[in-house]
Amino acid sequence: MNNISKIQSIAKWLSQKNIDIAFINNFNTIKYLTGFNSDPIERVLALIIFKDKEPFIFCPSLEVEAIKENNWPYEIYSYMDDEDPYKLIANTIYKNISNPQKIAIEAKNLTVFKLKKLTNLFPNTNFSTYIDDYIDQLRVIKSEQEIELLLKAGKDADFAFQTAFNKIHEGVTEQQISTEIDYSLKKKGIMHTSFDPLIQFGKHAAEPHGETSDIKATKNELILIDLGTVYNNYISDATRTVALGKITDRQKDIYNICLEANLEAINAIKPGISAKELDGIARNIITKYGYGDYFIHRLGHGIGQSEHEYPDISQSSNIILKKGMCFSIEPGIYIPNELGVRIEDCVYVTKNGCKTFTNTTKKLLQL
């Protein structure tokens, strides 16, 4: 799936701002606009969009075939490993425009080193316009077709939770559960997770960015499962926390506080509310019960083709929600050396409210 109409929107934006060229080099943006999905690592991949000429892709020669398979309708220029890619890009640009005045860049992705290469080759060109925010705006409202794909990714995440729940028992390691999730997905043809399934038992879950380890499950503890899948470049991301054996009232209370924060925030979502208000709703609930200091991250992040994208759902985000925006709601309570609870769904904003992409139960499961 390519987005030629969005490339045309960028060309129009360039024209309105009287900028000659957009130099797009974030491979996630290129994936979004062209359907071609490849991280060039240290090689050079760029999409050059002109205000009034046909765009072209510049890529390593070994990517040409794969780009053609994505039905790219315009030119592809490529380079060999022993050639200087920047010189070749510059030559191709100069063939189209003899003296570009302004080139817009993705400042949140372009490195200082690459910009220096470009400014050496275009000494008379102004590179001070950043296109990042405009691209965020292009991507933030998901089309019906995009929401369909996100729903499909959500279904795959629900499937993965069922595997996880089935594999939890005393003595199993975090890594074993993660392995079985991954394997069951791949056996079903779901080849890509958006990140390795994160499984954390008991107090290990107090590290929200810890890694799945060889810790073994013991009775009477909470287990956190955070996972995500990829469907046709679109991502799911969800977290459930479940109990193995009998848990204490305190464990249950903390779970229910986190759940209340999750449900109340989701309940409040509708066009017109701000991201900041939403974060506040969840944060106030957790704070009211005395756990505010243990909710050590924002409420959520945008989702789409990227795992974390615009908009940010945090205390400092003034963005007003609109129909078609997609993001996570993931309150968490992390008590060092004791436990961690996080409950996460991604949602899309509808005309009057929102819907979740994942539907695995949030009632506390006791396995």
Next chain:
Amino acid sequence: MNNISKIQSIAKWLSQKNIDIAFINNFNTIKYLTGFNSDPIERVLALIIFKDKEPFIFCPSLEVEAIKENNWPYEIYSYMDDEDPYKLIANTIYKNISNPQKIAIEAKNLTVFKLKKLTNLFPNTNFSTYIDDYIDQLRVIKSEQEIELLLKAGKDADFAFQTAFNKIHEGVTEQQISTEIDYSLKKKGIMHTSFDPLIQFGKHAAEPHGETSDIKATKNELILIDLGTVYNNYISDATRTVALGKITDRQKDIYNICLEANLEAINAIKPGISAKELDGIARNIITKYGYGDYFIHRLGHGIGQSEHEYPDISQSSNIILKKGMCFSIEPGIYIPNELGVRIEDCVYVTKNGCKTFTNTTKKLLQL
């Protein structure tokens, strides 16, 4: 494993160059220097090294526990999602140095956007020194301990090839083989691959950067398997091409040409030879037989904690090899719509020659 002595080397380098600070924000560099392994995605992670004071790590608050677990002996400063990380970093730096004259940056990693944040906060500071090349030099000669880890990663890759060979049969899909490789590794406790195993059948292998697909294996074709594993942050990367059923003389010839290029290049490796000469040895062999136009990438890339690192082994790389350098040798011949062959081992340079990290046979297997 942290590398405090390498941090001290950087401090010494700063002192020699009269630079106050190195601003390290490539998470791979931070992993190498501190042992802490986490991609902060859109959050901010930095290691601040002073020429004459103790370094500190600056990280999202939810990473603090994980960094402590890596025995980081110096200060950790953290920020919450609703705080401005750059302001906090700047304040902490200013507490140490009231008026830094020069801050060195990783220009190949720092984005234009982040540099702008820094220059706004340090308006009187010069940011034009790039530390990238020095860090490449710090990392390029692997210690005996690092080579031990790379050898262990290589053994895991050899294990993965055995799984792959066992799973190849008529009708199996590329994805099924990839899935089984991954699962068998994880069942053995080898939790991370350095990239998803790339399996390509027949003419699909003519796209050296194509993706593992649902194409089914048919008799009488060549099958390319490129895979890599991670052992304690150190990476393996190797490729084998094998035959399913009977193949033609032409297929065999092309395989043997690629093998000759692989073996002759490996045979030529020793301290003192240049990367360019090495690439030339392999390229000349392939060219001599008439397939030079189908070897469309460089001969190899450095390896260590990163899948692709310094040094580059290409026609344009003048680096002279030294004992302890580690890199791939991976000649390939890709004939569009027909076949692809690549044979890859990573090696480390010894006193008189080199040794490979992987030892899976390179004799053409006919499965």
